[in-house]
Amino acid sequence: MNQTHHKSYAKVVENGVQAVEAVNELRNTGYRYEDVFVLAHDQDRTDRIADTVDAKEIGIKEEGVFDSLANLFRSRGDELRAKITSLGFTDTEADFYEKELDQGKVLVIAKKA
Numbered sequence: 001m002n003q004t005h006h007k008s009y010a011k012v013v014e015n016g017v018q019a020v021e022a023v024n025e026l027r028n029t030g031y032r033y034e035d036v037f038v039l040a041h042d043q044d045r046t047d048r049i050a051d052t053v054d055a056k057e058i059g060i061k062e063e064g065v066f067d068s069l070a071n072l073f074r075s076r077g078d079e080l081r082a083k084i085t086s087l088g089f090t091d092t093e094a095d096f097y098e099k100e101l102d103q104g105k106v107l108v109i110a111k112k113a
Contacts, residue, residue: 008088009110012100016049022108023053037109039083041076041101049106077102087111 009026013019019038026036038053040046077098084094087109097107 019106031110035111039107
């Protein structure tokens with residue numbers, strides 16, 4: 001499912017290689033470094049892919065202080081859904097994307113500036 005919002009674009013990919021391709025496509029269409037994010041179910045995998053593709057992880061700036069602190073007490077699934085909704089997606093969309101991440105896929109998000 002590729003989803004385009006007035007705020008954000010999301011694409012589910014199978015692996016890190018496809019994430020690199022998706023990030024490069026977004027950069028070629030004008031998205032800036034600070035507007036492209038990657039997310040995987042496993043935090044270490046998210047870190048590795050973000051470093052490889054030179055993309056950002058969703059952090060305090062995007063989520064806000066309250067949600068970032070609340071994530072310390074949430075399950076990983078709840079944390080992922082909170083991160084996804086912080087970029088303008090609905091709860092239903094966040095549930096869909098989190099289930100895709102559960103299956104080992106990677107989510108590439110581009111936020112409109």
